[in-house]
Amino acid sequence: MLPICSLVGNGSACNPDFVVFVYQYTNIRREVVKITDVQAFHLRGDIEALPDSSMEALLVKISTDAGIVGWGEADGSRAINKAVIEAPFSSPVVSGLRHLLLGEDPMNVTRLWKKMYDSTIYSGREGAVIHAMAGIDLALWDIKGKALQVPVHQLLGGCFRSRIPAYASTLFEITPGKNADLARKIVDDGYTAMKMGWQSFGRGPLADDIRTIEAIRHAAGDATGIAVDAGFAWTPKEAMRRAQAFEPYNLMWIEEPLVPDDLVGYERLSNFVPTEIAAGEEDASVNGFVRLMNAGIDYIQIDLTKTGLTMAMQVAAIANQRGLKCINHNFSNHINTAASLHFLAAIPNAFILEYGYNPAEIARTLILNPIVVNDGYVDVPMEPGLGVEPDLSVVERFLVRG
CATH class of the missing domain: 3.20.20.120 (Enolase-like C-terminal domain)
Structure with missing residues (x-):
């Protein structure tokens, strides 16, 4: 098993109490932490005469059976992003993203990115599908940081600057x-x-x-x-x-x-x-x-x-x-x-x-x-x-x- 410091990045997170906590958590989490829901919330304010993209938002909420919730955001066309997430399964290369994630372990962020990427070949690879994946990806990193009790930058390797x-x-x-x-x-x-x-x-x-x-x-x-x-x-x-x-x-x-x-x-x-x-x-x-x-x-x-x-x-x-x-x-x-x-x-x-x-x-x-x-x-x-x-x-x- 890798030292826990290499799992969460370097720096101040690596103290004995923290290591014991995360070691215990990682030994049990794979049996209990599963994605139970993926929701997309399209928010829209008044579109003014000189509009900008801050007048809308597409929030992604991922819930788990451990009670940990992650939040992300997708830009682009928010209505299309929502449809990409909520679409049903159609074939191995055409699937809505929610369908792909239910029951999965949210800690496997990179593997889930590849799963979404490979399962949307006919509709994705660039553009709106990737935008929707981005919102999910941010929510997954949010969950992982909350589960391990560290900020996301520690999961990415630590800080060059604070x-x-x-x-x-x-x-x-x-x-x-x-x-x-x-x-x-x-x-x-x-x-x-x-x-x-x-x-x-x-x-x-x-x-x-x-x-x-x-x-x-x-x-x-x-x-x-x-x-x-x-x-x-x-x-x-x-x-x-x-x-x-x-x-x-x-x-x-x-x-x-x-x-x-x-x-x-x-x-x-x-x-x-x-x-x-x-x-x-x-x-x-x-x-x-x-x-x-x-x-x-x-x-x-x-x-x-x-x-x-x-x-x-x-x-x-x-x-x-x-x-x-x-x-x-x-x-x-x-x-x-x-x-x-x-x-x-x-x-x-x-x-x-x-x-x-x-x-x-x-x-x-x-x-x-x-x-x-x-x-x-x-x-x-x-x-x-x-x-x-x-x-x-x-x-x-x-x-x-x-």
Whole structure:
């Protein structure tokens, strides 16, 4: 039998009392801990004129016969994610995910990922099925951490860091002046970096974008990191033109200037401009991320609610071998935030945490113990599992019925 320290990672968890507890637990748990239910809760608030993905949520709850409950989150199309989980068995290569997990041992996280992956060949491999698997994967890691009474990052190998720098992530305002006001507020709130994206940015004249970035840089100061999310607005040639024009403003990165599958365009752009390029939030396969790496992307942007931790750790290891930094994508709620913190804490090539600056009401109220930014940093959760729990009254309030 492996030493218990190698099962839960290294560090402070390895004390004699803890080892005795977990040794006793692991000797009995395989007879008693089984998955009894997998539930998907689609939450939806008011979809506003300028919508973002924090206005919806798809929560995954996994229950066990030991009374341990795990929570995860899946992004993408929440209605489709729910259908993928709840669909019945059809054939060995077409199955709903709930059917595959009932009666299984939740501690076998990696084996269950492979079981889901192999049993959805006709419907999955990338996209919505993997997104649904990601929500389940996060819930399984949450259960495993709670069962062993350790935070998830210990299960992933331990911490490289206990605090992660965070940047404020938000949408652009409608005028340069309003964007400048927003930048000042973000700096006043203690952030040392920010990202603004979407809206009309990149979709009008280049001069408008320059005025916007100039106003933000002037308001935020030279020491503040500034990134922009172009939201697939450009062709490769237009991206080259605009990236060159933005160089005087020393951007931290330009995010997703091209559509996600324009790999030739990304390679041309990455070879042409000195400004670093971030992409990957749409990817939901190891192969997809490798293709982006081969195209010359500088920052590998992983959304844990689309990949799960199991896949994300594989992607991060490949990126690290190539000398590339990983960042998270998060425009949903604090289940994603917590999972991202454990992930970024446990890998050597983490850079910075995306933190939703002014999300919709669901994201603001969903978690009983929300994660907060202090002086531009976020502490990595040290509670067992992911370290966050949903407010069930909020789940009930926003639940889509029928």
